[in-house]
Structures are given as C-alpha cells and as structure tokens.
Amino acid sequence: MEWWIVLAIILVSLIGLMLLRIPVAFSFLFINFIAAYLIWGGEKGPELLITSIKSSLATFSLAPIPLFILMGEVMFHTGVAPRMIETVDKWLGKLPGRLSLLAVGGGTLLSTLTGSTMASTAMLGSTLVPNMKEKGYGNQMALGPILGAGGLAVMIPPSALGVLLASMGKISIAGFMIAILLPGLILAFLYAAYIILRAKFQPQLAPPYEIEEIPLHIKIKATLIYIFPLSIIVFLVIGLMFLGIATPNEAAAMGALGSFVLAIAYGQLTKESIVKILNGTMKISAMILLIVAGSNAFSQILSFTGVSRNLVQIIGGIEASTYLIILAMLLIVIIMGSFMESLSILMIVLPIFIPVAEMLGVNLLWFATLLLITIEIGTISPPFGTGLFVMKAVAPKETKMTDVYAASLPFIGLNLILIVILLAFPFLATWLPSLMAT
Numbered sequence: 001m002e003w004w005i006v007l008a009i010i011l012v013s014l015i016g017l018m019l020l021r022i023p024v025a026f027s028f029l030f031i032n033f034i035a036a037y038l039i040w041g042g043e044k045g046p047e048l049l050i051t052s053i054k055s056s057l058a059t060f061s062l063a064p065i066p067l068f069i070l071m072g073e074v075m076f077h078t079g080v081a082p083r084m085i086e087t088v089d090k091w092l093g094k095l096p097g098r099l100s101l102l103a104v105g106g107g108t109l110l111s112t113l114t115g116s117t118m119a120s121t122a123m124l125g126s127t128l129v130p131n132m133k134e135k136g137y138g139n140q141m142a143l144g145p146i147l148g149a150g151g152l153a154v155m156i157p158p159s160a161l162g163v164l165l166a167s168m169g170k171i172s173i174a175g176f177m178i179a180i181l182l183p184g185l186i187l188a189f190l191y192a193a194y195i196i197l198r199a200k201f202q203p204q205l206a207p208p209y210e211i212e213e214i215p216l217h218i219k220i221k222a223t224l225i226y227i228f229p230l231s232i233i234v235f236l237v238i239g240l241m242f243l244g245i246a247t248p249n250e251a252a253a254m255g256a257l258g259s260f261v262l263a264i265a266y267g268q269l270t271k272e273s274i275v276k277i278l279n280g281t282m283k284i285s286a287m288i289l290l291i292v293a294g295s296n297a298f299s300q301i302l303s304f305t306g307v308s309r310n311l312v313q314i315i316g317g318i319e320a321s322t323y324l325i326i327l328a329m330l331l332i333v334i335i336m337g338s339f340m341e342s343l344s345i346l347m348i349v350l351p352i353f354i355p356v357a358e359m360l361g362v363n364l365l366w367f368a369t370l371l372l373i374t375i376e377i378g379t380i381s382p383p384f385g386t387g388l389f390v391m392k393a394v395a396p397k398e399t400k401m402t403d404v405y406a407a408s409l410p411f412i413g414l415n416l417i418l419i420v421i422l423l424a425f426p427f428l429a430t431w432l433p434s435l436m437a438t
Contacts, residue, residue: 003306010035010301011348018344025287028294028347035301052300053293060249061167062292066285067252068158071233073277074259075110078268081123084109084230087222090214097199097206099132100145101192107149108188109230111156117342117379118390121150125394133396138205139403140410141198143395147380147387147404148191148411154342154376155184158237158255161342162372163248164288168346169354171364173248174241175433179365180372181238182428183418187373190414198410229265233258244437291343299351311352312359322360323423326367329353330374330419337378341386345375369429370422377415380408 010031017027036045075081085106092098092105103124110120124146132142154161157177166176199206237255240246246254263269303309315325329349336345349371357367379387382405392404422428 003310006305007302007307014348018340023287025290025294028298029290032294032297032301036297039301039305049297052297057289057293061173062289063249064158064163064173064252065160065167065288066281067249067256068160068163069284069288070277070281071158071237071252071256071259072160073280074256074263074269076123077273077276077280078263078266080226080230080259080263080266080268081106081110082127083226083266085124085127087219087226090219090222094208094211095196096203096208097141097195098211099128099135099137100141100195100199100206103128103145103149104152104188104191104195107146107152108156108185109227110149111152111159111184117150117153117161117376117387120153121146121387121390122394124149125391129395135209136207139399139407141195141206142407143391143399143404144407144411145191145195147391147408148414149188150387150390151376151379151411151415152184152188154372154379155180155187157181157184158252159372160284160288161346161375164292164343165346165350165368165372165375168292168350169364169368171368172433174251175365175436176368177238177248178242178432178436179429180369182432183369183373183422186421186428187415187418190417191411194410194414229262233262242432242436288343291347294347298347302351307352312355315356315359322362325356325360326362326370326423329356330370333371333374334377334381337375337385338381339384340378342375342379345378363426363430365433366422366426366429370419373415373419373422377412380412382408 013031013034014027017030022030032049033046036049037043039045040048085102088105088109089098089102092101095101106128107120107124110123125143128146129142153159157180159177159180162176162180163173165171166173195206233255236258237251240251240254241248260269263273318325333345333349336349353367353371354364357364379385382388385408388401388404388408392399392401395404
C-alpha cells in the first residue's frame with residue numbers, strides 16, 4: 001500500500017474517533033494497535049508495540065511532567081496564588097486598565113507555578129472578572145487579557161506542555177525550558193503594552209476608578225511574604241537548570257518540594273487539599289503518559305511505513321525558502337488548533353514536523369518555541385479553543401460565546417506578532433540556552 005494512503009487512513013481514522021468523543025490517548029492507542037497488527041505481521045505487531053510503549057515510558061526524561069503538575073496542583077488547591085495576585089494589585093496604582101494589567105501580571109507569575117493554561121484561566125477568570133464587570137470594564141478588556149494571560153502558562157517555564165513537546169521531539173528539556181522564557185516574557189510585555197494603549201485611547205472599555213492609597217511599607221511587607229518566597233521556587237526550577245546545578249528532574253523535584261513547604265508555611269496544607277492535590281496530579285499525569293505512549297508508537301509506525309521519510313523527501317524537493325516551509329507548518333498547527341486540543345496536535349504533527357525541521361537544518365529549540373506559540377494560539381482560537389470554553393464557564397452568566405470569541409482576537413494577533421519577531425530574531429529563543437552551564 002502506498003505510504004500516502006496509509007497516512008490518510010490513519011489521520012481520517014484518528015479524527016473520526018475524536019469526533020466520536022473518544023479520549024485522545026485511547027484514540028491513538030487504538031489506531032496504533034490496529035496498525036501494528038496489520039503492518040507488523042499479525043499478533044507479533046501488538047506484542048512489539050507493547051514492548052515499545054514500555055520502553056518509551058520507562059525513562060527519567062518524563063519525570064518532570066508529574067512533578068511540575070504536582071507543583072501547580074499545590075498552588076491551585078492551597079490558595080497561595082490568590083494572595084500573590086492581591087500583592088501584585090497593590091503595586092499597580094492608577095495605571096490605565098489596571099485590572100486587565102493585573103490579569104497579565106498575575107498570569108505571568110501564575111505561569112511560573114502552575115504550568116497549566118486551563119488552571120490559570122479558571123483562577124484568573126473567577127477571581128478578576130466579577131470585579132472587572134463591577135468596575136464597568138468591557139468584555140474586550142475583561143475577558144481578553146485573562147485568555148491571553150492564561151496562555152502564558154504554556155510559554156513561561158515550568159510548562160508541562162513544553163516538557164512534553166521537548167520529550168516527544170527528543171529535544172533537551174532543560175534547554176527548551178530556558179529557550180521559551182524570554183519569548184514568554186516578551187509576550188507578557190506585548191499584552192501589557194496593548195492594554196495600556198487601548199485603555200488610554202478607549203477609556204470606556206476600562207474606566208478609571210478611585211483606588212485606596214496603600215502605604216509603601218505595606219506593599220513591601222506583602223511582597224516579602226507572598227512574592228519573594230515564590231521567586232525562590234522559581235529559582236529552584238529555572239535557576240538551577242540554567243546554572244547547570246540540577247537536571248530537569250532534580251529541578252522539578254525541588255520546585256514541588258518548595259511548593260509544599262510554602263503551603264505549610266502559609267498554613268494552607270490540609271488533609272482535604274492534599275487529597276485534591278494527589279487526585280489531580282495522578283489524573284493529569286496518567287493522561288499525559290498515555291499520550292506519550294501513543295505518540296511514540298505513532299512515530300514508529302509512521303517511520304516503519306515510510307511516511308516520515310517520504311514526507312521529508314517531498315518537502316526537501318520543494319523549491320521554497322526555509323522560512324516559507326516553516327510558516328506553512330505553523331499555519332497548519334494554527335488551523336488545527338481552532339478545532340483540536342493541544343495534546344492531539346502535538347501527537348499528530350511532531351512525528352512529521354521534527355524530521356522536516358532537522359532536514360531544513362534549523363535550530364530545534366527555536367523551531368519548537370515557534371511551535372509552542374502556535375499551539376498556545378490554538379487554545380484561544382475560535383471556534384473550539386479549550387481556553388475559550390474555560391473562560392465562558394467562569395464568566396458571568398450573561399456572557400455570550402461570541403463575546404469570548406471577539407475578546408480573544410486581539411490576543412491572537414499579539415501572539416502572531418511574537419511569531420514574526422522570533423522569525424526575524426531567532427536569537428531570542430537561542431541566546432539564553434547558549435549561556436547555560438553544561
């Protein structure tokens with residue numbers, strides 16, 4: 001059977017199973033087992049597949065994923081994050097669009113702790129949107145910044161999706177965590193600049209209001225209590241990797257331990273919260289590991305049938321610049337993101353795109369960073385971006401889905417601007433990793 005027919009059958013079957021609402025991991029595993037049986041010689045095929053799955057999961061490179069998830073669950077269920085947001089609020093003063101800026105500032109800090117887009121969006125939305133509506137904020141300045149800020153959890157380490165992408169793409173996890181840091185901060189800056197400018201030129205969308213003056217010593221005290229300890233955890237995760245003192249596994253373990261110590265110090269670690277933390281961590285980790293298993297098997301099947309090799313040869317024969325080919329790949333991911341969730345996209349495109357990127361000779365850290373941004377765009381892209389539905393769930397009842405769609409568009413545009421910046425200046429993703437101690 002021709003390789004392109006095999007690829008078409010696999011992709012159509014996968015999409016069909018997903019449309020039937022079969023979980024992503026199970027869809028991939030089912031297709032993998034059928035393909036292994038047909039392609040690898042009957043009953044021996046599934047046996048080889050099981051051996052392959054076992055070897056793909058029995059690796060320490062995946063250990064940071066459950067540890068980062070554990071770290072985020074601790075912050076989410078112990079109430080540490082809301083206090084951090086309150087502290088950021090104390091410093092904003094009378095800046096235009098201050099509540100929208102609070103969403104971006106809070107989202108940036110949350111991103112260093114949770115690593116989860118949905119968790120950040122849910123927390124920021126439930127905390128800030130009611131207050132924004134009470135102060136007369138329009139949907140564009142109430143919902144949009146939270147959608148954008150929630151997506152920062154993908155771009156600012158520790159990012160569970162980033163670890164998964166690096167692991168599946170056989171890229172240095174530590175290097176990739178450092179590579180996405182500067183682009184993530186640039187994106188947060190773009191959000192903040194947009195909010196300030198729009199609030200200044202359209203004040204009706206973010207009306208100014210009276211703010212109680214807070215003495216400097218109170219701001220400093222709150223910062224020392226609620227922000228400074230979090231910066232230590234960030235250093236344990238990112239700093240130790242950057243300095244070459246700890247591996248990604250060790251850094252993730254230190255971060256998880258630090259989050260527990262912090263929750264205990266604040267008196268927020270209860271039996272009930274521990275049960276929720278462990279349940280959430282196990283559920284999400286099991287889902288991600290199943291996806292990793294399915295993805296590795298999927299890559300092997302594509303390789304065995306010649307799909308990956310033939311696609312690389314075809315693309316290598318196209319008379320187009322490297323940038324055009326990369327743009328085409330990114331466009332495919334953005335389109336997929338409008339109706340598929342992030343993990344599904346990763347599983348489908350990585351086995352195909354990474355060999356193509358290697359053939360083009362581009363820096364994989366830079367290419368993976370671009371890929372992660374386009375996946376983030378997908379989480380807030382109409383009509384089916386997952387972040388949109390989380391936002392709708394925590395927004396006031398009168399909020400329509402069209403309001404959420406409209407609010408997301410400017411922030412999709414800002415993400416596209418970041419892609420253009422990185423295409424023009426690749427060193428923004430490669431400079432920090434080049435400084436890492438080895």
